[in-house]
Structures are given as C-alpha cells and as structure tokens.
Amino acid sequence: MQVSRDTETGISRGCGFVTMGSISEAKYAIAALDGSDVAGREMRVKFSVDMVSGRKNVEALNSAPKKNFVFESPYKIYVGNLSWSTRPQDLREHFSQFGTVVSTRVLHDRKRGKNRVYAFLSFSSPDEVKVATEADGSEFYGRVMLVRQVINEAGRQNE
Structure with a gap:
C-alpha cells in the first residue's frame, strides 16, 4: 500500500494505491468498497488505469465491478x-x-x-x-x- 502525499508538507492527499494479489481480488475489493463511508467521507475505489491514462486493456479490467447503490427515500x-x-x-x-x-x-x-x-x-x-x-x-x-x-x-x- 502506498499513500499519496504532498511533497512539500508530507500531508496525505486523501488517496493511495493498493496492490492486490489478482484481478479477481481487485474486482471484489472495488465492488465491496467503492462508495462506502470512511470517517464520514465517501471512499472511491478504482483500478489505477482509471486514474492514469495511456494504459492498455482497460475494458478487460473494468468489465465486472458493480456499484452498490444506497436507496434513499424522499x-x-x-x-x-x-x-x-x-x-x-x-x-x-x-x-x-x-x-x-x-x-x-x-x-x-x-x-x-x-x-x-x-x-x-x-x-x-x-x-x-x-x-x-x-x-x-x-x-x-x-x-x-x-x-x-x-x-x-x-x-x-x-x-
């Protein structure tokens, strides 16, 4: 795991990278954690290729994850x-x-x-x-x- 930090202050930028053991583990982590609440903030979990352009085979990585939506009444x-x-x-x-x-x-x-x-x-x-x-x-x-x-x-x- 690597936390992204400001180079001058050393303060976390609120994001990081985690290396998973396999694509299926990564897809499972995305499906389970994307949109979940962490200390009152919505956590975004994505493949790094979604954040960094110029990567190959993006469609193969992004085909399975499904977001869990929270129902809110009016x-x-x-x-x-x-x-x-x-x-x-x-x-x-x-x-x-x-x-x-x-x-x-x-x-x-x-x-x-x-x-x-x-x-x-x-x-x-x-x-x-x-x-x-x-x-x-x-x-x-x-x-x-x-x-x-x-x-x-x-x-x-x-x-």
Whole structure:
C-alpha cells in the first residue's frame, strides 16, 4: 500500500494505491468498497488505469465491478452539530425510535476551516420525519442536535 502525499508538507492527499494479489481480488475489493463511508467521507475505489491514462486493456479490467447503490427515500431529515465520533450506525440506532430509518449518511465539512459534522437520514414515511424532527434540541453524544426536515428541489417539504 502506498499513500499519496504532498511533497512539500508530507500531508496525505486523501488517496493511495493498493496492490492486490489478482484481478479477481481487485474486482471484489472495488465492488465491496467503492462508495462506502470512511470517517464520514465517501471512499472511491478504482483500478489505477482509471486514474492514469495511456494504459492498455482497460475494458478487460473494468468489465465486472458493480456499484452498490444506497436507496434513499424522499422523506429526509438533516441532523447538525454532531460529534466527530458520530457513526452512521449510531444515528440509525438512535433515530429508529421514531420509525424505519432507510438510509444514513454522515458527512464532515472541513471547508473554510470549520470542523462540522452533519448527517442526512431518510425514513419510510412523512409521519416518521415529523416525529423525528421533535429530536431538535436534544443531546446526542454530548452535543445539542439541530434536526430539520429536508426541503425537496421544488422548495416544498416532502409529504
């Protein structure tokens, strides 16, 4: 394994290369890990030929991997002011008291030097979203959560 680092600072660029034992192992790793969550960031796993041009036989390497898609319902909430240690499974467990949690995404916003952790959760019905928003102002892992219903692209609350 080799982590790509900035030559001047030595800080990781957030990417690296892993050498697998065979093409089938590499395809399996891509199918299993591409798009998965690592510390709140979406991990991209690809063959190096996808990143570096000029390689031969790219089609043979890329024929089998299939991306696993996460289903998100239209009934979503935003949860803000979360602790850095918050994991998707922790939020799923906590918010399942309000209904069926269909999906959970925890994100880290490091832009503009702000250390914020927030998440989006989707539920199976609009009634569950309304109940879940009542968690606004409650404490989770020592932080007071901000919970809001997500507004869809048309500017309406999902109902």
